[in-house]
Ligand code: DX5
């Protein structure tokens with residue numbers, strides 16, 4: 001059983017203090033930093049890109065878990081690699097050739113993630129599961145923090161875990177969107193080992209980061 005890790009999303013952080021917010025997350029026990037990159041095209045929101053990530057890189061040694069909600073994505077992958085991403089997660093719908101994009105990230109010596117929106121079926125990635133390090137299951141439609149967790153994805157998490165065990169694969173199962181103290185237990189029991197959370201971590205318990213991270217980890 002993999003150790004449960006927490007990847008706080010800085011989308012819910014104070015954007016005027018991103019460097020300090022990342023330091024607060026590290027101090028509070030975050031395992032990695034979830035960086036939501038949005039281009040206003042793949043999703044109806046716009047956040048940050050390589051120049052900001054490059055500056056934030058020096059604020060922490062924690063891995064940057066970069067979630068690219070951009071399209072087209074292939075031609076920008078190297079920019080995020082150079083900016084300091086450690087995990088680069090892409091959406092299959094955002095590339096003309098998923099295998100090429102996976103190989104491209106691999107050649108840059110970065111961990112490869114593929115993200116599935118709530119309405120995207122598992123079968124579109126079944127044949128590439130042995131090529132990737134992480135599957136990011138979206139439990140909201142991407143674009144905004146603070147949305148409500150979609151319980152229908154729990155079945156998808158269970159099915160993915162079943163396939164992973166049957167094929168004896170070792171990729172991480174990360175879940176992203178609306179994660180809180182109630183549904184985190186459900187998601188972990190379903191098979192997830194990395195939880196993304198923005199609103200719960202920054203807003204609950206008067207913003208007590210350590211308490212919120214520990215509560216999500218069931219510790
Ligand atoms: C949504 C992002 C998520 C989101 C999670 O498009 O991919 O990472 O920021 O934030 P909460 O935990 O507030 O749903």
Ligand code: ZN
Nearest residue numbers: 036067176196
């Ligand atoms: Zn995300």
